Amino acid sequence: MKRKEFIKKTGLAAAGMLAFPYILPSGRAFFRTRAPLADHVVLVMFAGGVRHQESTLQGYLQLGQGIKIPSLNSPDNAGNIMPNIFNGPAPDPLKTPIVYGTGNTGANPIPPILSPANSIQSKGVTFKEVRCVTAGHYQGYTALLQGNFIGSQGLKQKPILPTIFEYVRKFRGEPASKVWLVGNTIGGSVPLLNYSEYFGYGAKYGANFFVPLVTFGQQGKTWFEDAKNYHPESELSPMYKLKYFLDNNFSNIGKSLPDLNNTEQEKYDIHNFMKLMFNKTNNNSVAKPPGADNSDARTIGYTAELLKYFKPTLTAVILSNVDQCHQSYTGYLRALHQADHSVGWLWNYIQTQIPEMAGKTVMLITPECGRDLYPNPIKDQNNYFAYDHSDANSLRTFASMIGVNVPQGIVKGNENQPVGLNINVVPTIAELLGIKDQVVNAGFLYNGPFGQAKSFFELLS
Amino acid sequence: MSMLNLDKLKVNRFLCVFFIGYLFLSCKKEKINYTYGVNHIHLLPSNVNKTRLKSSEQYISILYTNLFQKSLSSNQIATISQAFESVGDQILARQIFVANLLNKPGVIIPSVQEMNANLEKFIEDTYIRFYVRKPTQAEKEFMLQAIQADPNLTPELIYMAFALSNEYMYY
Known part of the structure; x- marks a missing residue:
């Protein structure tokens, strides 16, 4: 030339x-109109209905049981059982029963992973008094992921409006293996949450999804583990070629299953990750928070492995052990303490074990709903009363975020002055990943009696 | 009017009716049965009636029975369904499940030698086994060429392609 x-x-x-x-x-x-503030976002949909009194208000047994058990209704029975997320003194074992820890009686609190100087409250932003738009689990999850609340949302129905997963894949062009949802159960319609069925969005922009305790548990071990690892070029490639021919002959008659559009290479990678997890599960070497062993903690451990392997742009993980509060208040306290421990451990793991994500990640933590002010009549082994979630107190919750470009040590809102909605999570993630304008302009964010969905960053000033 | 004129009028009327009747009744067009020497064929593809998507349970049960010639227990079907539910990419979940089944002892699958001994029969048998229909001529030709051109395309991989194909998801 x-x-x-x-x-x-x-x-x-x-x-x-x-x-x-x-x-x-x-x-x-x-x-793209705005630069991203972070390369990776991790959303922890925290725990399964967290009562405000035991979380940000740090009321422990005083605010948990004092209303029914007068002997516990004193400040001596208060204290912080979530030391990785919030700052504040723990309940004093000399003044109040310690039941939220490990061991048979729960007398041994788990040592915090993050010191008070490095807690999520100290190193990030805490919105102490946030309003939920719904008091239910599944509708709470869909609200968190859609940035909106639809009253007609069915319990066995995929999200009605587009989810943050679809926004991220559609507006950033992210491949499927960079967007993940991790659940801790296949119950409660959790497997439906990875994409909506909204026209123009849907499966092709959906998140990959695992429930590690099932995928790598007995069910997966029996029916997935022994899958032969075919060579991608000499074996899988001609197989796919033949499959495409067969599909082409059927294209005018039936549709394919909903397809997340994982490429052949991505499918191969995901299968390799599964093989790795089966090996690690068999060797008992899956990463795991050291002080907890419930299903939330093990799910967080697999999530850490997934983050290390795929370095996703967006990962959402669901924890729900706290939901045992319907029948066991003591179990609820322990699960809440372990969930806090697991979240602190996950943040520390990202910063210390995944160099590609350290210093480039933001983590958001918020429950999908709160819990009632008054207990139900069910008592547990300590004669503590249990709580459901249906009253106005169930709409009280918190939101925390930590990471790159997040201001440090800021606490916003209080009992008399709520700041923010938990559906602000969607515009916040959109802002963090540089697609806020596109998400807002898509026109599906909440704007109703509770206010308007907006990024938590907008509420800092 | 005279009697002669009256008779003449009657004759004319008779002749008129006769000729009109003759015109309609006598000139029948000969019927010809054309024969073009072509066989009767169905114009619609033979898979056109497969409009209903198999549920996960149906897919699992039918595939297992196909590959092992024996059935799963309802408990096993439920366990496999749970494993499917735990994976977001349902196409990948099926692929790994099929790869797992094909790796299990007891799977009934022709050897490469058996396939190559009568390739046309293998193709026809595979279509009937998975799709419950015979292949079209075009399908048979493509399959023949594909298998002959690529020695890596073993019966195992061909079964996998059929088991993962969209047509196999429907009934």
Whole structure:
């Protein structure tokens, strides 16, 4: 090629790149309008209905049982049982029964992973008095992921409106293996949460999803573990070629199953990750918070492994052991303490064990709903009363965030002045990943009696 | 009017009716049965009636019976369904499940030698086994060429492609 021709072609190519916007796999073309604040976001949908009195208010047995058991209704029975997320003194064992720890009686609190100087409250932002838009679990999850609440949302129905997973994949062009949802159960419609069925969004922009305790538990070990690892080029490639031919002959008659659009390479990678997890599970070497062993803690351990392997742009993880509060208040306290421990451990793991994510990640923690002010009549082994979730107190919750570009040591809101909605999570993640304008303009965010969904960053000033 | 004129009128009327009747009744077009020497064929594809998506349980049960010629217990079907539910990519879940089944002892699958001994029969048997229909001529031709061109395309991989194909998801 002659020099003059080369310069002409290069100039035309450069002009073309400037004149035409970035074309995404979604087929949409646009300029990103704001720079991302973080490369990775981890959302912890925290614990399964957390009562405000035992979390941010740090009331422990005083605010938990004092209303029914007068002997516990004194400040001596208060204290912070979530030392990784909140700052505050723990309950004093000399003044109050310690039942939230480990061991048969729960007398041994788990040592905090994060010191008070490095807690999520100290190193991040805490919205102490946030309003939920619903008091239910599944509707709470869908609200957190949609940034909106739809009254007609069915319990066995996929989210009605697009989820943050779909926004991230559609507007950032992220491949499927970079967006994950991790659940701790296949119950409660959790497997339905990884994408909506909204026209123009849906499975093709959905999140990959595992319930590690099932996928790598007995069910997965029996029916997935021995799957032969075919060679991607010499074996899987001709198999896929034949499958595409067969599908082509059926294309006018039936549709494919909902497809997350994992590429062949991504499917191969996910299968390899599964093989790795089966090996680690058999060797008992899956990463895990040291002080806890309930299903939330083990789910968090698998989540850490997943983060290390895929380095996803967006990961959401659901914890729900706290929901035993319907029948066991003591079990609830222990689960809450272990969930806090697990979250502190996960944050520390990201910062110390995943160099590609350290210093580039933001973690958000917020429950999907709160719990009632008054207990139900069910007593546990300590004669403590249990709590459901249906009254106005169930709409009280908190939201915490920590990580790159998040201000440190800020606490917003109090009992008399609530600040923020938990559905602000969607615009917050959108802002963190540089797609807030597109998400807002998509027009599905909440704007109703509780206010308007907006990024938590907008509420800091 | 004279008697002669009256008779003449009657004759004319008779002749008129006769000719009109003759015109309609006598000139029948000959019926011809054309025969073009072509066989009767169904124009619609033979898979057109498969419009209902199999549930996970149906898919699992039918596939296992196909590959092992024996059935699963309801407890096993429930366990496999749970494993499926725990994976977001349902296509990948099925792929890993099929790869797991094909790796288990007792799977009934032709050897490469058996396949190559009568390739056309293998193709037809595979279509009947998975799709409950015979392949079209075009399908048979493509399969023949694909298998002959690629020695890596073993019966195991061919079974996998059929088990994961969209047509196999429907009934």
